Amino acid sequence: MWSWTGSVNDSLIGAAEKAIPGATAKKLSMTRIGSNYKTKVLTALAGKSLVPDIVAINDDVATYFPNADQFHDLKALGADKVSGDYLPWKWKLGITPENRMIAFPMDTGPTALFYRRDIFEKAGVEIDPAQVAAAVPDWDSFIQLGKKVRQAVPGSAITDNITGIFGYGLAQQSKRYMTADGAYIGDQDHVRQVWDLSVRVVKEGLSANAQAGTTDANAVVTNGRLVAYVAAVWWAQLGPKNAAPGTKGKWRVTTAPGGAGNRGGSFLAITKYCKDPEAAFAFITWLESAKNQAEAFLDPVLFPSTPASYTDSRLTAPDPFFGGQRIVDVFAESAKKYPGAYFSPYDTIIGTPLGAELVNVEVGSKSSDQAWKDAQQQIKRELTRVGAI
Template structure:
């Protein structure tokens, strides 16, 4: 994993762009930034037609691509699944490095945008007027596609505002109140495990995405990037301390099941009630419905517990975007597709297919919010998700080498889940390893 991620970062040109001081490693045509593509240019391109290749694993895009082709008969969309997240990033990075076979559009998760944007691997969509779409999106996703810079490097496709999914049947059985704070969550964990030693409040074997999301919600800002190459990594702020002190209580008393997410054992626990809650993104319902069918009607959704009584803060967990790799072709057609899929008629298509929106109009619509989930006993869970989306702070940043940082999470923070290593010390180890790697790649890191 370590060596794989090191090659991944090098192949997208970070060493080239930073350590060697080369300019625009991903720019093959020498075009200067600041060019402008008008709506009439895009319309003309659609009328002329052509082909675009889209690399994405998101299943709802299949219908979107078909609808786009019907609306624009002269355009052919080649939808390719080049692998999910890290697998696709490896393929994309290799294509960029070889300057061959680069797709016109690529699905990229929010945490990974920075590494491609910084190495000039992505087209700045500001030149297509993407900045005007800012108000269309909820704060977290829009902030993420800007990647700590002045540009817009993708359009948000979906989002993952967090909520607490909990098994009401289990909570009711043991008289457990739905926690409104994380301190109450710890007490609920104790009560549940004492009542049934086989049951746990949640499962957590160490997950980088969950940890960074909870840090985000707690007010921690461990990462900052200024001037493109000046990076700060610091897990010693108050938000990080608040998170680690609270989560440490769960680990010390063995109150979380040491089961890896997405494993068969994990889904079994969700289905039989031995895993009684999850703090995760709003994209989770479809996964519960398919992976824990036997628990239909048992589960409910509640607002994410707060770090302070009466607080109102949330965070994003997961979510991805569609971007235009700089070496792709047919930029006008590619951008037209991305805007259609993520801001136009394609949004409704994806929602009808089960996606969760990043668009404020859809999040706030009565149709969306009043949708009843049979799995959650008829609950209108989207109301909770929409409120969570509005409560996400928009000043969170990821590292421009977050893919690598996440890949070493289990080698650092993960030790707190399998040994006596304290979570605060494990976070410091993650910090030190990330700083070391950043310096090796030519960043100025503190």
């Protein structure tokens, strides 16, 4: 098996390296790849050489659909027998438009609203998670609350940058950039509305303008500028717990304005070069059972795709960093209510120009309308070049 660092629970892998449960005559041989993971997988598949039996795949699973013939159809191995154990929308993401299941659910990335309880209290706004959720059911009310907090605590922001709002706003949609039959819809209202929302947050002065991949991204969490943020469950670890450990007890989580969403989550696939796909499938279904997904939530903090895990005591324990709140309850509701959306093999090609042009708006080098027009022209050029439209 190939995977990237931090994608699986080490103790579970250690057990399978001795004997695979359900296929005890076999042992797992694990390779963790630290960088350029996807490139190495695609290179191995293209060269048909030294291809592993099992590969982990990130949330860009649809980019592997054109290579579906390189993987076993998991339905032929009995996947449908366990489909009811998993979130329906997550299950569907591993199935190609031709109804071939090439990827099995691992973790998910449900979204919610993180906020600084102490700063909200200082600003004289609601502080209890239920009260905050009731006060900001939609993005408009969230912007109004952000303005109120900023008035009391100058410099306060409700997003790290413009693409932060765009990414999480889009993550709540029931459709994205393409339809399953290959039509481009990334220029339609559902995308433009999220674009306009992102621009509005910036124009209202509520973005910290801390671009992803820079030291500023952590700094705005550390110095308290980012007082609220709609983000995925994994941000709890990568954001405040990592960048601002001194804020322990000051954060809370509640339902996100605009509704449930998902951003992130991975899969496991069995390549066609696997000589014992039944043993590989036995390993996958054991590793991703509700019991073991609950174990993986503890380390490396992967949120389960198995709803039965959400009542496991390993998940429901109060989190001291969040003031003893049972944050799993918020994310579990988001995971169950997320409507699901079709991800296409071309989403990266489409999303990259949109993100780049939004940054141009934030830094003031282009108007919103011009940036949108330029992004759409580039997208259509690229989609034409790769034969997608």
